[in-house]
Amino acid sequence: MTAQKTKPSPSTLSTIKEWTTSMKIPKLAFVFLLVVCLVVYLTYVKRHFESTQMSKSQLEQLYKSELHKRPTSAEVVSEVFHYGIMFDAGSTGTRIHIFQFQSDPNAATKLGSETFKAIKPGLSAYADDPQKCKEGLLTLLEVAKKTVPPDQWGSTPLALRATAGLRLLPGEKATHLLDTVKEVFSKSSFPHRPDSVSIMDGTDEGVSAWITVNFLLGGLHGSDVPTVGMLDLGGGSTQITFSPQDEKTIQTSPIDYVTSFQMFNTSHNLYSHSYLGLGLMSARLAVLGGVEGQPVGGGQELVSPCLAPDYTGEWEHAEVIYTLKGQKAGEPIYESCLSKVEKMIYKRVQKAEEVKHMEFYAFSYYYDRAVDLGLIDEKNGGSLRVGDYIAGAKTVCKNMEASSGENPFLCLDLTYISVLLQELGFPLEKELKLARKINDVETSWALGATFYYMESLHRH
Template identity: 65%
Template sequence: MKKSKVAGVFLFMVCLMVYLMFVKHHYSTYKPDSYRPPPHIQPGPHGFVSGDGHSFQYGIMFDAGSTGTRVHIFRFQMDSKGAPKLDHEMFRAIKPGLSAYADDPQKCSAGIKELLDVAKSSVPPSMWTRTPVVLKATAGLRLLPGQKADQLLDTVRVLFQESPFMSREDGVSIMDGTDEGISAWITINFLTGGLHGADLPTVGMLDLGGGSTQITFSPHQEKTIQTSPVDSIRSFQMFNKTHTVYTRSYLGLGLMSARFDILRGVRAPPAPPGGSTELLSPCLPPEFSGRWEHADVIYTLKGQKPGEPVYEACLSKVEKVLYRKVLKLSEARDIDFYAFSFYYDCAVDLGVIDEKQGGTIRVSDYMDAAKRVCSSLSSSPPQSPFLCLDLVYISVLLQELGFPPHTQLRLVRTINQVETSWALGATFLYIESLKKH
């Protein structure tokens, strides 16, 4: 009995030893793929380097507009031979715009710090000192007196220098209309593939803002380059390739500025302090009466008496405002153009495109809609009293720029879920400038 117990214990120990040897051998030779950890991204000399050898670069762009400030945090997968890939975008917006703090610049600090905190949470700490932070201000600060604009920019500049990100003196500035047009052109062509070294042609860009309007495209005809004003032809380096574009910004021909000039008449002086602020226009619904604020002045708007030929009278007013104000480009008709901002919004108001998906529209669609809306003002006033005026203005502006009625424009707000704003293009331009230093 005693011998059998000893034999049983011995057999158990042998089995246990065999089992442990098997387990050890199994786990030393078998590593299941399903539990392999994802490549960990580590800091490298030129940005992030992932386990598969890809290099990453971050960029932070503050878009300081007239109604608000938005931060874009981009992460790029870099390619030393060609265009990078946009790997991720994070953005956040706050209101009001910087110009609202013109009389007390320090009050803008809280909002800027809030957006800097968003950037800190989006960029790995090990990359903070190698990530440029930039602010570009547009229409809101352009319209401020120089000293007030400078004080706001100085306040932001100090906050950027105190942040952990890479900040240079030129990282806070007011963007001129030409740079805005070029940056938007870079964005749209990056997103559509025209800058990726493939055989895809580049596309043109049309932007109709509140205070200004821009047109930018890459000319193929030598005639365009030879006959255009010198300051309208710009060359720049992008992704190891030189690009030459025609770009022009027309300050004062944005939709809000144009509304004012059309309503008051081209020869009428601005209303003096305490003077009349009543504007009478055939572009408004007959017998319409309302109030409109422009440049911190509240105007009383009135339409003319019923029975007047609204479309014809409004067309005449618009043509006088635009007379010899823009350059007509014959080559524009041969290039595919994307159009943004108020071109998009008016098409949405007409129901021609979906508000989220966008679509296409012909110049003749704006023209036909202008005739239809203006002619029906007496019987069925539109939801917006400015729709007749806006449509007439857009249809005339496009023709003055060189687009015949049959021209088709593409209207989009995003491509591959990335906004088609100038922010992405401006970030690329800034990163390119860092390479030169």
């Protein structure tokens, strides 16, 4: 029997048509969703790739920048710190200066830091018993050991320079003191030579102070910064030092006023002289009528017109006590004192014409008396003209006609300073700079003497 084919009913056809139509919609949605996902994915990959490339570029730049900032091994090796130790054995105390230097073959030597400590009294106080000075020296050496790294003790030069205090002692007593210092130094951990301990002469003191000032101002190392002159007024002597720019200055100056030396691979010719006996205290004694180191016998007094008429008192200088008295009222004090000062200093000072045109720094009693007058700040220093000392002297001396005031010697000291500066060649309108520190470093001779000593070690 043959099976008969049956046709779908109309209702069945309608159902199939609806199902077929409903299946087409999800397929289109799926295709659309697939396309959207592909676009999003490709966009993400592209952006991620660009972001990765940017980060990599930034990292490379940062790495190069850090490499540029970091010192090379050669630079690290070239930055060497070393030290120098200088003892300043003055009349009133002994001071230690420990200088840290930074050396670079491609740059000028720089001062890193300074460690300073002072003790009293000075070495000269132990003239009759030199062994007693050992304790103070050992105390200062301990400061050096705490400052200098132990691995550099053996390469750090040690020196002592004595000034006025030992110059005034009899030769034998001074020698015994210096021998004691050498004995202490020989047992220290720092190297020294036979010439490490000595008495500094006045010219070396002036040259060393000149080196200090010009190093701190940047005038050494062959730079374009012009050097400045230096004036120092101590108690027993006074120094003037400058670098002559006019050949005539060298030709017309006494031969012992001109000195030459080499430092930092540069040669320097200097006009430098120390006037022994023209320091402020020695000059004061001479104006008052006394003689250095000689007491006035028989209870006699030194009578002077440079003191107030009502003044009587005692003054100690170089371990000698003098009895002083003011002259009876008569002529004005300033004019009378000026005459005494001019007679005392007459023809004892060499005039240098070139100083009129050079910049000068002044220290020590030049500084102190300017502070007493209120012309400069005690801490920061300042500038003044030579004529300011004269005006100050006239005012102080005039006031002393009524009373000696707190400082009975101020009239005499200011008068002497004003005359000394003029005798050295400075006109009244000449401006001087007064500073106790430059760049926070003391303007003493110690730094210059340390450089000078270290240069001599290198030459040998």
